[in-house]
Structures are given as C-alpha cells and as structure tokens.
Amino acid sequence: MFIQTEPTPNPNVLKFLPGRDVAQSPTDFVNADEAAASPLAEALFALxxxxxxxxxxxxxxxxxxxQGPEWATMKAPILAxxxxxxxxxxxxxxxxSAAAAQSTAEDTEIVAEIKQLLDSRIRPAVAQDGGDILFDAFDEETGVLTLRMRGACAGCPSSSATLKAGVEQMMKHYVPEVTRVEQVF
Structure with a gap:
C-alpha cells in the first residue's frame, strides 16, 4: 500500500491519501475521547x-x-x-458509521439551495485542502449564513479569508438572500 501526503494551507495539518475510499461522510475528531469511536482515529491520537x-x-x-514535534518526526508513525x-x-x-443526521425534509427552499451549493461547489474545493465546511444555520430575516469549518480548515490562518472572499461571494451570487457568511466554532 502506498500512501501519499500533501501539505494543506494550514501548516499544522497534513493530508494523507491512502489511494482508497476512507469515509462515506466526513468525520472530525478533536480530542482523544471522541477518537474512541474509530480504531484509526484512536491509533492516531495515541501518537x-x-x-x-x-x-x-x-x-x-x-x-x-x-509547538509540538515537526512533521519530519511525526510523518512515519502516522503513515504506519x-x-x-x-x-x-x-x-x-x-x-x-458516523452518519450526519441532517434532515432535508424540513429545509426551506433557500436552505436547500444553500446546502446544494455547498455540496456541489464549495465542499469539493475545501476538501482539496484537507478540510470540510458544513451548514450550521441560516437566518432568513437577516440573511446571515453560519458555517462550520472542519479538518485542516478549522483554525487555518486563511479560513476567514476563504469564507469572506470565496464562500460569501459565491453564496451572494447564487443565493441573493444571503447577505453575510460567518463561521461558528
């Protein structure tokens, strides 16, 4: 098995590509307690x-x-x-599996349009950088769309620029009801 690695815009995140399917739906683990749900995540958090x-x-x-070990030290144990x-x-x-329980049956037409745009245009681009972006909420009165960044995008220095320059502009263009995009943590 050959596993490729790719840098991401976040210098503290490295992307590992095993050349096969990994997850049916993107899944994020932010601590060792959450990692208990996955043998692989648990093994990685043990490093x-x-x-x-x-x-x-x-x-x-x-x-x-x-401020921890450098990638040169960490890469081999992670690959293993x-x-x-x-x-x-x-x-x-x-x-x-950890399936996302987001019901589209209750979504308004605008929310369904936002989610479709996220899934078709934005998430694939964000995935190239080792992350994911999820719908959180849309306030139809104010037009404020809140999104959640995961993976390499969470905590990335350029994530706020990505949200404002990329995601917000695209959302405003395709979904005029969106007036602003904000990130929730």
Missing part, C-alpha cells in the same frame, strides 16, 4: 503531538500541536498507523 483527525471521502487529515489500519481490514468506525 505524540496529534491534536486532531479528520476523515474525508478519500483522505485522512492529521492536525499536530503548533494509517497503513496498519487499512491493511488489517478493520472498520473505520466502531458500531457503524
């Missing part, structure tokens, strides 16, 4: 300096401590953990 794990459709993003997991054939998640 020195790992502070976050994100499973994309075909990649794993790992976040390191800003990812390879050992996929070679073992163990499931990614314990007790089934």
């Amino acid at each position: 020195e300096g790992v502070t976050g794990v994100f499973f994309g459709y075909d990649y794993v993003s790992v976040t390191r401590e800003a 953990a990812v390879m050992d997991h996929f070679v073992s054939g163990a499931p990614l998640m314990r007790g089934g």
